[in-house]
Amino acid sequence: MKNFKWEVVKKDSFSNARCGNINTPHGTIQxxxxxxxxxxxxxxxxxxxxxxxxxxxxxxxxxxxxxxxxxxxxxxxxxxxxxxxxxxxxxxxxxxxxxxxxxxxxxxxxxxxxxxxxxxxxxxxxxxxxxxxxxxxxxxxxxxxxxxxxxxxxxxxxxxxxxxxxxxxxxxxxxxxxxxxxxxxxxxxxxxxxxxxxxxxxxxxxxxxxxxxxxxxxxxxxxxxxxxxxxxxxxxxxxxxxxxxxxxxxxxxxxxxxxxxxxxxxxxxxxxxxxxxxxxxxxxxxxxxxxxxxxxxVMPTRIARHGVALTRENSKGKINLKNAKYKNDKNPLELGCKCNTCTNYYRSYIHHLFKSGEILGLQLISLHNIYFMNFMMQTIRDSIKNDNFENAKNDWFSA
Incomplete structure (x- = not known):
């Protein structure tokens, strides 16, 4: 069992951004x-x-x-x-x-x-x-x-x-x-x-x-x-x-x-x-x-309950799968996303789930939103370690 410990392991050369480890008895938080x-x-x-x-x-x-x-x-x-x-x-x-x-x-x-x-x-x-x-x-x-x-x-x-x-x-x-x-x-x-x-x-x-x-x-x-x-x-x-x-x-x-x-x-x-x-x-x-x-x-799971998925494809950073324009959309929630939802389901199907009141719809978007946030945090950590934070930020929002 680990003891508690906080340490900064890498600081960005151009800002106060930093990577660290929070050690706890139940695991380490990067x-x-x-x-x-x-x-x-x-x-x-x-x-x-x-x-x-x-x-x-x-x-x-x-x-x-x-x-x-x-x-x-x-x-x-x-x-x-x-x-x-x-x-x-x-x-x-x-x-x-x-x-x-x-x-x-x-x-x-x-x-x-x-x-x-x-x-x-x-x-x-x-x-x-x-x-x-x-x-x-x-x-x-x-x-x-x-x-x-x-x-x-x-x-x-x-x-x-x-x-x-x-x-x-x-x-x-x-x-x-x-x-x-x-x-x-x-x-x-x-x-x-x-x-x-x-x-x-x-x-x-x-x-x-x-x-x-x-x-x-x-x-x-x-x-x-x-x-x-x-x-x-x-x-x-x-x-x-x-x-x-x-x-x-x-x-x-x-x-x-x-x-x-x-x-x-x-x-x-x-x-x-x-x-x-x-x-x-x-x-x-x-x-x-x-x-x-x-x-x-609470945002990632709260918006999922209302049919909203996180995305990088527009300036709002979100898409609402309840909208009629997704009825026949054969794209995943986020192009290139490797979460289980995006690798297995179309927007069209998730739109149908919400229109039908099926609980699976909010579960699939919740899974995507959690994966999206964790992938983003990993991208941030990698960019700090590589002294590439500002470029990574610009890339994230220009995708």
Whole structure:
């Protein structure tokens, strides 16, 4: 069984892009890497074996959803997430903060990513106090408190290799003083998360049901450089294995890029750097250049459920197989793609599956999208190793 270790193995000569290895007890993650969201311990229509067969290195599951169904104690009794879902590779769990505040505010999920559309979704967050966040379950309306201590305890019960501190996620459209107050609360919650991680009340210190774990801190501060500096200083003073960039990233892609670039420029090479909730290919290529090592996003499997496949054949980077123009199309989803879907099925057939309401359609596109993202990440890693990153980026988007 491997111990935890982070190392940079190759730096791009012309940018801050880098290749590295994150060693965990359940395997090594070659970075830059994409982390697929198995939010409820499932990759939506795909088995863990299918994910592995398509070169997936690591998955993410969610504290908020799993505490409600089936419950972290149930998963702990099964030996943790690895056993529960038969995934033999590394797992990261988020703290539940993003989902809690996203569902609670109704719009924060979009606004963190620079989208300003307000959601009509019913809000579930009741109250945020220094103790934690009180919310109503979206399943049955029951009330729950999620605190830093409870979040860490749940994540130790889930047994992921990499876990995150509990933080408060705020939307874009709040004042600087409100952003600062939220950041300061997140720092206090982070300190409590660390303390809980080191306790030995129910597992040995720094361990969960599956053995050793490592803790990531989260850098907050919104779009404000002085607040980002303050949060960076706080996180660097603590003994984290890795750091995640969280909070609002602005109202536009340019603003997001500026926030991430500024933050990574002040972090160095000591930690693997994770960017929460970003997964668009153009964003990944751009942000790898600033020194981001891992990304997570629901996008590849979420769009697959709506008949949308990732592609390099147009500027949008996507095609919708529900469109009538694919009814008689004898091409694969992506010309030259070597995934099982593209080597065995036409667009015409997948169009038919969605028109017929057949589950196989979303499975076939999900397989393609996962393969597509992993192939892209391998292309990025190869380009860094060969000092060919910019040319590889241009080639990727000109194909």
């Amino acid at each position: 970075t830059p890497a994409f982390i697929f969201c198995a939010t409820k311990a499932s990759l939506k229509s795909l088995s863990a074996q299918q994910a592995k067969e398509n070169d997936t290195q690591i998955i993410l599951s969610n504290t908020y959803h799993l505490m409600l169904q089936p419950g972290d104690e149930t998963i702990s009794n099964q030996g943790g997430l690895h056993n529960f879902m038969n995934w033999k590779g590394p797992i990261l769990t988020d703290s539940g903060g993003f989902q809690l505040f996203s569902l609670g505010y109704g719009s924060v999920a979009d606004e963190i990513k620079g989208k300003r559309n307000l959601s009509n979704r019913k809000k579930s967050l009741i109250k945020v106090t220094e103790e934690g966040a009180i919310f109503k379950s979206y399943l049955d309306g029951s009330k729950h408190l999620l605190s830093p201590e409870k979040s860490i305890k749940i994540q130790r019960n889930l047994g992921a290799d990499l876990i995150l501190v509990f933080d408060e996620c705020t939307p874009y459209n709040i004042t600087k003083s409100e952003t600062a107050a939220s950041m300061e609360r997140s720092h206090r919650w982070s300190a409590r998360s660390i303390e809980e991680f080191y306790t030995s009340n129910y597992y040995p210190s720094m361990k969960g049901v599956s053995g050793n774990q490592k803790l990531y801190g989260i850098i907050q501060g919104g779009i404000y450089e002085d607040l980002r500096n303050e949060s960076i200083d706080f996180n660097l003073k603590n003994d984290f294995f890795g750091l995640a960039i969280g909070g609002s990233l602005g109202a536009t892609k340019k603003e997001m890029y500026n926030v991430v670039k500024y933050t990574t420029n002040n972090l160095g090479e000591k930690f693997p750097i994770h960017l929460l909730g970003i997964g668009d290919p153009i964003d990944i290529w751009t942000l790898v250049k600033f020194g981001i090592d891992t990304f997570d996003c």
